[in-house]
Amino acid sequence: MVPRIPRAALLTLSFGAAIVRGQLVGTYQTETHPKLPFQSCTKSGGCTNVGDGQIVLDANWRWIHHKDSATNCYTGNTWDTSVCPDGKTCAANCAVDGADYSGNYGISVAGDALTLKFVTNNSNGKNIGSRVYLMNSDSEYQLFKVLNKEFTFDVDVSNLPCGLNGALYLSEMDADGGLAKFPSNKAGAKYGTGYCDSQCPKDIKFINGEANVEGWTPSATDPNSGTGNDGTCCNEMDIWEANSISSAFTAHPCTVQGQTICSGAQCNTPTDRYNGLCDPDGCDFNSYRMGNTTFFGPGLIVDTTKKITVVTQFLTSDNTANGNLTEIRRIYVQDGKVIQNSKVNIPGMSAYDSITEDFCTSQKTAVGDPNSFKSKGGMKGIETALRNGMVLALSIWDDQQAQMLWLDSTYPVSSTNPGAVRGSCSTTSGAPTDVESNNANASVTYSNIKIGDIGSTFGKTDTSTKSTSTAGNPPVSTPYSRSSTFSPPASTPYPPVSTPSAPSCAVRPKRR
Numbered sequence: 448m449v450p451r452i453p454r455a456a457l458l459t460l461s462f463g464a465a466i467v468r469g470q471l472v473g474t475y476q477t478e479t480h481p482k483l484p485f486q487s488c489t490k491s492g493g494c495t496n497v498g499d500g501q502i503v504l505d506a507n508w509r510w511i512h513h514k515d516s517a518t519n520c521y522t523g524n525t526w527d528t529s530v531c532p533d534g535k536t537c538a539a540n541c542a543v544d545g546a547d548y549s550g551n552y553g554i555s556v557a558g559d560a561l562t563l564k565f566v567t568n569n570s571n572g573k574n575i576g577s578r579v580y581l582m583n584s585d586s587e588y589q590l591f592k593v594l595n596k597e598f599t600f601d602v603d604v605s606n607l608p609c610g611l612n613g614a615l616y617l618s619e620m621d622a623d624g625g626l627a628k629f630p631s632n633k634a635g636a637k638y639g640t641g642y643c644d645s646q647c648p649k650d651i652k653f654i655n656g657e658a659n660v661e662g663w664t665p666s667a668t669d670p671n672s673g674t675g676n677d678g679t680c681c682n683e684m685d686i687w688e689a690n691s692i693s694s695a696f697t698a699h700p701c702t703v704q705g706q707t708i709c710s711g712a713q714c715n716t717p718t719d720r721y722n723g724l725c726d727p728d729g730c731d732f733n734s735y736r737m738g739n740t741t742f743f744g745p746g747l748i749v750d751t752t753k754k755i756t757v758v759t760q761f762l763t764s765d766n767t768a769n770g771n772l773t774e775i776r777r778i779y780v781q782d783g784k785v786i787q788n789s790k791v792n793i794p795g796m797s798a799y800d801s802i803t804e805d806f807c808t809s810q811k812t813a814v815g816d817p818n819s820f821k822s823k824g825g826m827k828g829i830e831t832a833l834r835n836g837m838v839l840a841l842s843i844w845d846d847q848q849a850q851m852l853w854l855d856s857t858y859p860v861s862s863t864n865p866g867a868v869r870g871s872c873s874t875t876s877g878a879p880t881d882v883e884s885n886n887a888n889a890s891v892t893y894s895n896i897k898i899g900d901i902g903s904t905f906g907k908t909d910t911s912t913k914s915t916s917t918a919g920n921p922p923v924s925t926p927y928s929r930s931s932t933f934s935p936p937a938s939t940p941y942p943p944v945s946t947p948s949a950p951s952c953a954v955r956p957k958r959r
């Protein structure tokens with residue numbers, strides 16, 4: 448008896464059989480990466496385009512179906528255990544398919560500008576959030592090596608309210624998405640595989656070429672997500688996590704180099720936050736949190752109602768790419784005006800204005816957080832990843848765990864410690880059910896992405912880059928009693944200064 452395969456699927460198969468690249472890549476939807484040019488700059492030569500710039504949607508958002516039919520392998524937040532009894536079998540039975548970027552996911556490019564919409568209605572329901580990676584060809588991610596360089600982009604956060612996060616960051620993924628290391632992964636970077644970050648996310652459906660089906664537990668709150676036994680860790684440099692109210696840049700080192708699978712306590716579990724492979728908190732610089740509440744926001748010095756140019760410099764001890772990473776420095780440019788980063792103004796800290804090892808140590812003490820940044824490698828740890836090269840991720844997301852309060856509100860919500868207030872959003876804001884219905888039309892636009900020599904990517908005048916720092920200077924603010932913050936880690940939950948860990952929706956394209 449002939450297996451009952453839908454007619455349309457049969458047609459597709461007979462037509463597609465010759466061009467199937469591997470059993471893990473589906474062919475219902477052609478994968479066409481939206482082109483997104485980006486540039487490399489030198490002081491002497493100006494800026495030129497790098498490779499064949501384009502973006503790719505992360506694999507987690509994609510339709511996963513039986514390799515020989517349009518039947519789902521994964522629906523909502525559960526696996527079909529008949530084809531996915533274990534990770535290996537599932538990987539051999541299931542295919543990840545192409546993406547309809549604008550129609551299903553609300554992802555569009557115009558010139559050098561990428562817009563990610565928050566909620567996108569489509570023929571299958573709706574998609575929530577997205578994460579894409581920058582590529583220099585159809586099959587490889589660009590590896591950014593930013594030591595002794597600056598990374599610059601423009602961003603429009605005006606349409607990102609409380610509770611949302613438009614993130615642009617570097618993760619130490621493999622350039623080919625793990626294709627070479629894990630032969631059972633036939634999809635690779637072309638289909639957005641190989642994600643990892645410093646939260647060691649366990650909601651990733653395929654890790655190291657195998658499905659994460661063992662121990663898979665559907666999320667209690669997110670109908671599109673769950674977690675398996677395994678997570679995927681790597682060094683992460685958050686160049687930008689922001690909405691129209693608050694922004695932060697954050698370094699998250701790991702004790703491992705490169706994308707690394709984890710299980711159990713290695714994955715920074717919620718009940719054992721600091722015993723994993725990576726630093727889940729990171730060392731962050733958020734101007735509001737560091738005491739300047741009038742610097743970044745609507746109508747403020749860095750005015751979030753308008754496009755902002757964001758420059759991030761990775762300065763080294765000897766001004767070469769071989770030197771030690773000493774400082775991560777932020778500069779803004781808006782309306783042709785160069786705006787230096789705000790200076791720290793909280794009790795117990797000097798007027799730092801950049802991320803340095805001293806800033807991080809001082810901040811952890813002043814706010815009463817454990818220094819997991821240091822214990823997972825500190826500046827040296829993140830330096831190694833920045834030297835090896837990292838992949839650029841761009842995303843928009845809402846936060847199932849902590850409502851993004853760690854970015855834009857007071858967190859922990861009842862804390863009165865220095866550093867607890869991170870933005871002016873209400874402590875009741877940011878619930879996914881709320882923002883997904885009331886701010887569905889939110890979006891972020893990233894444009895004009897550049898990497899180059901220090902001082903080559905913006906303006907004409909500003910070359911003053913080295914910190915005039917502050918490290919070691921006496922506190923500018925009134926000395927205060929820090930006794931209450933010297934205590935060992937409080938039992939309150941620590942801020943997940945984090946990156947997207949919960950892709951909320953894998954939309955499956957309409958069945959044909």
Ligand SMILES: *[C@@H]1O[C@H](CO)[C@@H](O)[C@H](O)[C@H]1NC(C)=O
Nearest residue numbers: 738739740741742748789792
């Ligand atoms: C905030 O930053 C601006 C610009 O650097 C500065 O003029 C202002 O004094 C700062 N405010 C505080 C409270 O530090």
Ligand SMILES: *[C@@H]1O[C@H](CO)[C@@H](O)[C@H](O)[C@H]1NC(C)=O
Nearest residue numbers: 763764765769770771772827
């Ligand atoms: C980098 O730091 C190491 C110690 O961690 C030191 O031995 C080395 O000389 C430094 N290199 C440069 C270029 O500063």
Ligand SMILES: *[C@@H]1O[C@H](CO)[C@@H](O)[C@H](O)[C@H]1NC(C)=O
Nearest residue numbers: 566567568573886887888889
């Ligand atoms: C999606 O459709 C619903 C009705 O089904 C509507 O209320 C909502 O505004 C739409 N959202 C967007 C972002 O278009």
Ligand SMILES: *[C@@H]1O[C@H](CO)[C@@H](O)[C@H](O)[C@H]1NC(C)=O
Nearest residue numbers: 566883884885886887888889
């Ligand atoms: C979102 O925008 C669409 C089209 O611009 C509109 O139809 C819809 O009502 C909007 N939804 C919300 C919740 O604002």
